[in-house]
Amino acid sequence: MPLQTGCLSPCHGFTGIVEQWKASTHFATFIANLGGEEVDTWTGTAGCGNCHSIDGIQQRLEGNVRYLGTTAPVNIAHGQINYLNSTTSKVSESTYAGHATVAVVHCTTCHEVTDANDPHRTGKAYEPGSFPLRVPTGDTEEAFIEKSSAVGVVDGTGAGPYGVGNACMWCHKSRKDVTNYITASNALTSRNWGPHQGPQTDIYTGKGGYHYTGKTYDNSSHQALKTGCVACHMGPVGSNEGIGNHSFAPQVATCAQAGCHASATSFDVLGRQTAMKNTLRQLRDALNTKGWLTAAEAAPYDALTPAQVTDANFKNDGSRPSGTPLTASEAGALYNYLLIARGGAGGVHNPLYTMQLMFDSYVAVTGAPPSTMPTRPTP
Numbered sequence: 001m002p003l004q005t006g007c008l009s010p011c012h013g014f015t016g017i018v019e020q021w022k023a024s025t026h027f028a029t030f031i032a033n034l035g036g037e038e039v040d041t042w043t044g045t046a047g048c049g050n051c052h053s054i055d056g057i058q059q060r061l062e063g064n065v066r067y068l069g070t071t072a073p074v075n076i077a078h079g080q081i082n083y084l085n086s087t088t089s090k091v092s093e094s095t096y097a098g099h100a101t102v103a104v105v106h107c108t109t110c111h112e113v114t115d116a117n118d119p120h121r122t123g124k125a126y127e128p129g130s131f132p133l134r135v136p137t138g139d140t141e142e143a144f145i146e147k148s149s150a151v152g153v154v155d156g157t158g159a160g161p162y163g164v165g166n167a168c169m170w171c172h173k174s175r176k177d178v179t180n181y182i183t184a185s186n187a188l189t190s191r192n193w194g195p196h197q198g199p200q201t202d203i204y205t206g207k208g209g210y211h212y213t214g215k216t217y218d219n220s221s222h223q224a225l226k227t228g229c230v231a232c233h234m235g236p237v238g239s240n241e242g243i244g245n246h247s248f249a250p251q252v253a254t255c256a257q258a259g260c261h262a263s264a265t266s267f268d269v270l271g272r273q274t275a276m277k278n279t280l281r282q283l284r285d286a287l288n289t290k291g292w293l294t295a296a297e298a299a300p301y302d303a304l305t306p307a308q309v310t311d312a313n314f315k316n317d318g319s320r321p322s323g324t325p326l327t328a329s330e331a332g333a334l335y336n337y338l339l340i341a342r343g344g345a346g347g348v349h350n351p352l353y354t355m356q357l358m359f360d361s362y363v364a365v366t367g368a369p370p371s372t373m374p375t376r377p378t379p
């Protein structure tokens with residue numbers, strides 16, 4: 001049956017929402033892993049399904065996660081997934097309790113689609129504003145990252161109210177409670193030590209890094225964007241009823257809008273991204289010299305080669321299992337490096353905060369400032 005004109009806009013047109021979404025990693029990863037072993041891990045009873053399965057957000061909003069002991073994540077209604085295991089008194093991550101067999105970030109993962117608003121079921125045309133997000137997006141609603149207010153407490157940290165941007169923050173965060181994660185002695189027992197992939201909210205909010213004692217941390221102007229992630233990653237598409245771009249890929253045109261970076265021709269505005277990446281390489285070099293980084297996926301987990309120290313594949317770097325435990329400030333430096341490396345934006349998400357974290361971490365490991373940033377940046 002041919003598509004009726006009512007279906008074309010804004011969803012099923014040639015460049016409509018569905019095609020945009022199909023161009024996104026949210027969909028591409030699903031295709032790449034269809035029937036693969038990842039799907040079982042991502043939808044099984046580990047914590048992965050809370051973000052990787054099709055109904056992860058819905059389950060979490062219903063409070064349907066698994067935890068041991070008697071204390072559920074206290075801010076589960078705001079996306080917190082860590083909790084205090086009342087039996088062991090340890091910080092743990094609640095696990096997925098749904099039954100999905102599909103690992104994908106789909107329309108229904110983010111949107112509440114019901115008999116009343118689904119055009120496929122109502123038979124009526126789409127009405128603007130009829131596709132609400134699942135997570136709370138009101139003026140005072142905020143998502144939570146896992147970082148807690150004090151050692152021994154597992155209360156998370158509010159990311160700040162970012163409206164529709166809250167929708168991204170439920171998943172794109174470190175999963176680690178850095179306050180409790182980093183202790184006086186930190187054994188690197190696994191390549192996966194440190195923040196999970198995609199910890200953008202921890203950086204964006206200027207709250208989720210390892211903060212050194214006696215230092216203050218500042219935000220850049222990007223933190224004032226009212227819809228956070230959505231402001232840059234879902235710019236309005238004029239030809240599609242002005243609805244945000246569902247490829248979720250940031251567009252240079254969004255940066256270049258009036259009042260922002262009017263002359264931007266790339267994400268490397270004023271060469272600042274290049275500069276931040278160069279400092280990140282220095283921090284990487286220092287950590288690698290200590291023997292704490294690897295790009296290898298399997299034992300013996302070789303240290304980075306000189307070529308790997310200078311390349312741009314920061315996301316491939318993992319922690320290198322090592323015999324000697326790290327002190328808190330050393331582990332904090334490694335944690336901050338991985339947070340920035342895995343966040344992927346080369347400092348764009350919060351330039352000032354990223355620079356301060358890099359500066360303090362480099363000093364903590366080497367005792368001197370990085371040559372590319374001789375003084376600690378201030379607002």
Ligand code: HEC
Binds near residue numbers: 029046049052170175
């Ligand atoms: C709090 C949400 C969250 C949880 C829980 C979570 N992930 Fe992820 N994961 C993400 C996000 C977001 C990304 C995308 C990161 C990026 O590309 O920037 C990701 C990416 C990944 C990737 C690499 C990219 C890919 O899609 O191929 C792997 C592998 C992965 N996760 C495995 C796991 C496993 C295994 C678990 C459970 C032990 C898990 N994740 C739990 C949010 C989560």
Ligand code: HEC
Binds near residue numbers: 017165244
């Ligand atoms: C990762 C989360 C996410 C996914 C997946 C997603 N959306 Fe959205 N969608 C959003 C956000 C956030 C907005 C609000 C953006 C804005 O304000 O422009 C939005 C806005 C919309 C709107 C306009 C708002 C309204 O109430 O009418 C429609 C329609 C829509 N999405 C449809 C879809 C469809 C269809 C799919 C699947 C092909 C989809 N979305 C997948 C996050 C998502």
Ligand code: HEC
Binds near residue numbers: 029105110344
């Ligand atoms: C349900 C959890 C979830 C939500 C909600 C979510 N994401 Fe993702 N995102 C992921 C995962 C997981 C991946 C990795 C690919 C995959 O497995 O789908 C990813 C990948 C991405 C990527 C590609 C990263 C890369 O390395 O190529 C971008 C960009 C992205 N997400 C942006 C967003 C934005 C913007 C929002 C909010 C509108 C959002 N995401 C909401 C889980 C989520």
Ligand code: HEC
Binds near residue numbers: 204
């Ligand atoms: C000020 C604009 C801006 C805001 C706000 C923003 N981003 Fe980004 N983000 C970017 C740009 C630009 C890039 C790409 C940088 C590049 O490719 O060099 C990016 C990259 C990413 C990537 C891809 C990383 C990769 O390795 O490809 C993900 C995922 C992501 N952002 C998620 C988020 C999330 C989640 C939020 C909210 C917590 C957010 N972003 C807020 C501009 C922004």
